[in-house]
């Protein structure tokens with residue numbers, strides 16, 4: 780079974796759900812009456828977007844972007860390519876980007892710059908996981924769920940070669956998975 784391939788659970792399903800409730804409350808308070816555009820970054824942010832937005836008790840608009848850093852697998856190359864753009868204009872909007880993880884920070888710094896260039900009124904970032912040790916650019920999220928160590932994590936949207944996104948928790952894989 781898939782769960783037998785996990786060496787260690789770092790963040791449990793319950794901890795993730797509790798964090799979504801807490802972040803949802805903070806977002807509700809901050810964005811009440813502002814009708815923000817909440818942008819989920821595919822594919823990784825999909826489970827977080829689904830759970831977190833249900834905890835936001837004010838009107839929001841949801842949209843998605845699919846960006847890919849070239850070089851799949853364990854290492855990000857730093858080049859970002861738009862695979863699916865927003866359906867909505869960000870001009871004059873309060874944009875809240877939802878990410879599953881910030882590692883090098885390259886994906887997000889690209890998106891933040893892009894949304895400012897497109898004349899968003901404000902651009903903020905909420906990430907479930909923050910891996911500060913992986914940073915290649917100076918970027919601090921406005922809200923972060925959990926700090927994770929400098930290890931490759933999977934689950935709850937995060938993949939290894941497109942697998943493990945459907946795990947309900949965050950964990951690290953057994954070393955033999957990378958060898959096979």
Ligand SMILES: O=P(O)(O)OC[C@H]1O[C@H](OP(=O)(O)OP(=O)(O)O)[C@H](O)[C@@H]1O
Pocket residue numbers: 820821822823824846847848855878879880881882883884885886887937938
């Ligand atoms: O801070 P960075 O080093 O840029 O890494 C973070 C990005 O990497 C992952 O996405 P990926 O490009 O693997 O696409 P995916 O969400 O479709 O798996 C993750 O979902 C973040 O978007």
Ligand SMILES: Nc1nc2[nH]cnc2c(=O)[nH]1
Pocket residue numbers: 855880881882883930931932933934937938939
């Ligand atoms: N699955 C996964 N994707 C990432 N993208 C950037 N860092 C990570 C990570 O630790 N795990």
